[in-house]
Amino acid sequence: MSIFDRLWGGGRKTAPQPKATTPAALSAEDSDAPGSVDRRVRPRKNACKGTKALIIDDSPTVVAALRKVLRSAGYQTREALDAEHGLTLMEQEVPDLVFLDIILPGMNGFGALRAIRKNPSTQHVPVIMISGNEHATEQFYANRIGADDFMKKPFSRYEIFARIENLLDPELVPRRKMDGAEAASHSTGHISPVP
Numbered sequence: 001m002s003i004f005d006r007l008w009g010g011g012r013k014t015a016p017q018p019k020a021t022t023p024a025a026l027s028a029e030d031s032d033a034p035g036s037v038d039r040r041v042r043p044r045k046n047a048c049k050g051t052k053a054l055i056i057d058d059s060p061t062v063v064a065a066l067r068k069v070l071r072s073a074g075y076q077t078r079e080a081l082d083a084e085h086g087l088t089l090m091e092q093e094v095p096d097l098v099f100l101d102i103i104l105p106g107m108n109g110f111g112a113l114r115a116i117r118k119n120p121s122t123q124h125v126p127v128i129m130i131s132g133n134e135h136a137t138e139q140f141y142a143n144r145i146g147a148d149d150f151m152k153k154p155f156s157r158y159e160i161f162a163r164i165e166n167l168l169d170p171e172l173v174p175r176r177k178m179d180g181a182e183a184a185s186h187s188t189g190h191i192s193p194v195p
Contacts, residue, residue, distance in 0.1 A: 049074035051174065052093070056086035056112065057101040057130065062153065066099055069157050081105075083112035090122050097164065097174040100147075102131040110145060117146040126167045126174045130155070148176055 053075050055066045063079045070077050078095065080086035083104050090098075098116070102109035109129060116122045127146070132153035149163045167174040 050076060051097065052076045052078070052095040053097045053099065054086060054089060054095040055079045055099045056081075056083060056104070056109070057099070058082060058104050059101070062101070062130070066160070069160055073161070083107035083109065083115075087112060087115055090116065090119075090125075094122055095125060097167070098125055098127045099151075100127050100129050102129055103133055113145055113147060124176055126176045128163050128167075 051074075053066075053070050055063050055070075055077060056079075057063050057066070058081050060081070063081070067077045067079060078089050078093070080089055083100075084106055086098075086100070089095075100109045100112060104112070107115075109131070113127055113129070116125065116127060126148040128149045128151060129147040130151045130153060148167060151159060151163055164174060167177065169175045
């Protein structure tokens with residue numbers, strides 16, 4: 001069940017599955033294999049409290065879902081329903097992480113991402129692109145214009161934190177994962193152009 005279904009009560013209730021009674025299934029339940037640990041009890045590496053996340057999405061439902069999930073984990077959030085407002089918010093206060101929808105009114109997410117990467121004060125901020133449009137997903141992978149990760153709508157709470165966990169440094173701060181050429185130009189102070 002997705003986070004959207006849980007938030008808005010639209011999820012279907014499913015009957016609990018009966019426990020397996022075959023010897024093979026019982027031994028699998030008792031296994032200490034890493035895959036057998038329920039994801040809800042597995043320790044999760046999370047960003048440090050107070051991490052600032054900016055959510056840019058034209059869907060109030062998506063914004064509300066992300067806000068609720070992130071704030072429940074101690075994040076500070078700011079929200080924008082279009083790219084222009086989101087870029088203005090970034091100029092006022094640079095966030096630690098951005099969730100950016102691809103399909104937006106006015107400037108789309110690709111244009112906003114280009115602007116983020118061209119601005120020296122925001123080019124280091126990790127960006128997770130989000131979209132429910134299959135064509136936009138294909139375009140994202142084709143263009144490779146500087147996003148750090150991608151989530152397809154609808155997404156779950158687990159997926160949100162799994163994407164964030166992939167970006168955390170040893171101090172539990174979200175950081176961009178740069179390739180060799182980008183890291184070299186970043187360390188020398190030269191900004192590599194964004195296509």
